[in-house]
Amino acid sequence: MIKELDQYQKEVIKTLKPMELVETNKYCCMKLCEESGEISSLFSKYYFHGKEFNKEKLKEEIGDLFYYIAAVSNTNGFNLSEIATFNIEKLRKRHGEKYNQEFYMEKI
Numbered sequence: 858m859i860k861e862l863d864q865y866q867k868e869v870i871k872t873l874k875p876m877e878l879v880e881t882n883k884y885c886c887m888k889l890c891e892e893s894g895e896i897s898s899l900f901s902k903y904y905f906h907g908k909e910f911n912k913e914k915l916k917e918e919i920g921d922l923f924y925y926i927a928a929v930s931n932t933n934g935f936n937l938s939e940i941a942t943f944n945i946e947k948l949r950k951r952h953g954e955k956y957n958q959e960f961y962m963e964k965i
Contacts, residue, residue: 862937
């Protein structure tokens with residue numbers, strides 16, 4: 858089991874097709890949109906079309922999204938732990954140590 862973000866990113870890079878920087882960025886950005894759409898589609902089918910929610914499929918799609926986040930991050934010289942740290946610092950500046958209860962989402 859991978860427990861470190863940077864270790865995960867190193868594993869991702871092993872499977873990423875070598876391309877020029879611009880091509881890798883274009884490819885990863887398109888795939889990020891595609892994978893986000895697949896996640897959105899799962900929720901849309903559940904909330905608006907009465908389909909059963911498939912948590913395993915959600916996990917798979919989140920993993921795919923995470924793959925392309927790791928890839929585009931690496932291509933641009935960032936490691937995932939750096940991005941995660943930066944993001945938490947930004948959120949703490951904005952929200953303090955915890956979010957307001959009104960922003961919590963109901964679990965499926």
